[in-house]
Amino acid sequence: MSADPITPVLTKRWLSPQSWRLSTYEKLEGYTALRKALKGTPEQLVQLVKDSGLRGRGGAGFPAGVKWSFMPPNEDKPHYLVINADEGEPGTCKDIPLMMADPHSLIEGCVIASYAMRSHHCFIYVRGEALHPIRRLNAAVREAKQAGYLGTDILGSGFDLEITVHAGAGAYICGEETALLDSLEGRRGQPRLKPPFPAAAGLYAAPTTVNNVETIASVPYIVNGGADWFRQMGREKSPGPKIFSISGHVERPGQYEAPLGTTLRELLELCGGMKDGIPLKFWTPGGSSTPLFTAEHLDVPLDFEGAAEAGSMLGTTAVQVFNETVSxxxxxxxxxxxxxxxxxxxxxxxxxxxxxxxxxxxxxxxxxxxxxxxxxxxxxxxxxxxxxxxxxxxxxxxxxxxxxxxxxxxxxxxxxxxxxxxxxxxx
Incomplete structure (x- = not known):
């Protein structure tokens, strides 16, 4: 597998007819990574994700493999994997289309990650207003269960996993991982004091890892392609492909997959340039909680280091573009x-x-x-x-x-x- 910067990885199935169905997913390499992963040990998987350099795609950019390694190796308490699919950041719209178009990539990632962290129960916490993706995910969980990719003794490996799709109540604060855990427990969504961190005492006071949808959906590709293949895309400290949500005054707003480190100038080319030719005035690299950029930042490499060096943050790569008509x-x-x-x-x-x-x-x-x-x-x-x-x-x-x-x-x-x-x- 060689990595061409323009060849889609995360979005490669999105345009296939009925891309959300298990039959389509299986035709396009679906669940091949799971078979491969179950032949290895949890430690080997954690090391693979560490070697790949995959960083959290939910905004903070924390190395995913390092986060996974915080989970205690013993199982005297249950371990939980929680997927943050709350996506409330203004301008961010990458996780919902991913769950709509390709829910099985998230589910396969969940099974692999749960196996790596010795978790037997995974929760996917979806923003409450996103009814359609919730239904798609529930249908995909049922399909995966019937096919033996979920439930007891997955593919004869002796590994068991249940996935619960949970609808939040529509609060931006529940995108913060500890507020999400409180909400999941039925409490009011408010952030917790840390420490203890979720890896020590998270959901129901048990060891927990919280990961973003796009982070976990990247895992099957890493298992199949390997760490070196993944590192061919993006930049040294921020490797891999990324879904950029481009909205605002551009000709073709939407989701554009590109390697980390792509600039706004290159992204504008992909989406047909500024709408009606009215010049760019300001833009956000990662949603409204990241400091604004202006036209002078067109060539800033959009990865975790590049955005920070230029005085902002990569965030969720929610690129909101505003032209000169906006105050x-x-x-x-x-x-x-x-x-x-x-x-x-x-x-x-x-x-x-x-x-x-x-x-x-x-x-x-x-x-x-x-x-x-x-x-x-x-x-x-x-x-x-x-x-x-x-x-x-x-x-x-x-x-x-x-x-x-x-x-x-x-x-x-x-x-x-x-x-x-x-x-x-x-x-």
Missing amino acids: VPWAVMKWTQFYEHESCGKCTPCREGTYWLAQILERMVEGHGTEEDIDTLLDVCDNILGRSFCALGDGAVSPITSGIKYFRDEFLALCESNKRELVGAQA
Whole structure:
């Protein structure tokens, strides 16, 4: 198997007729990786994933093999694998199409990963609003069970696994792994204090690994192709293919699979360029919780290191593209309203801070801002960043601080118009 940068890996079955059916999946190498994996030991699989350099595709980019190795080798308590399919980040839309088009790639990945971590129960936590993928996954679980890929004594290996598809209740905070675990247990979705980390005490206080959909769906390809093949794609520290969700002012928005390290310039070529030829103004590399980029960042390599070096984060590769017709303060206000609504309220900096940020931005966008408001925004952001209980607070301040950094004049213009109105009123 040689890796051509344009040959799809993760999305290769998406356009096949009835791609979500087991019969289609089996025709296209489906469940061949599982047979291969079950012949090896759990330790060999963990080492293979470590060697491949696969990093978490849910935003943080933590090495998947290292995460798997944290699971204790003994089985005095049950081990759980939990799949984070909550996907609530604004602009992110890669996991839902993957579960819609190719649910068996996720299920095969779950069986292999569960075997590697000695887990006999896997939970797939899907965002509650995503009814169609939930139905597809449930149907795929039934098909896999009937065919002997799930249940007791899988393919005669002596390994047992049950998969439960769980529908969340539609809360952005449940994308945070410990809030997801609380929600899965039937509690209110709020992040937990760490330590203990999930690998020591996660779901039902038992050892647990939480992985993103795309991370686990990559595993069967690694088992079949090998670590060296996987490393041919992407860059040294961020190897492998990635699904980029491109939305906004482009000619053909959608899912584009490309190696990690691809630039926005290359992605824009894939999706037909800027819509109606109106120039690019700003964009997010990984959803609204990653700091904004501008037209000067067109050639930043989109991998975990490249995005960080340029002052943002790769996140979930939710590339939202905005042209010159969009007001930055307005876009930032819209995102901030989302974070205010989705804050779980557990910690004061995020609960109070997002509320005040939204209030100030709404006032500014209405044309009633003052220059002091810009300093107040930055001051509130400074009190949230690094001081909130989980990363939601950090994500909420990203669009504001980066928006002011690159487009301060637009925020000032809203204050200037207000100043002129005040002078006019006094005259």
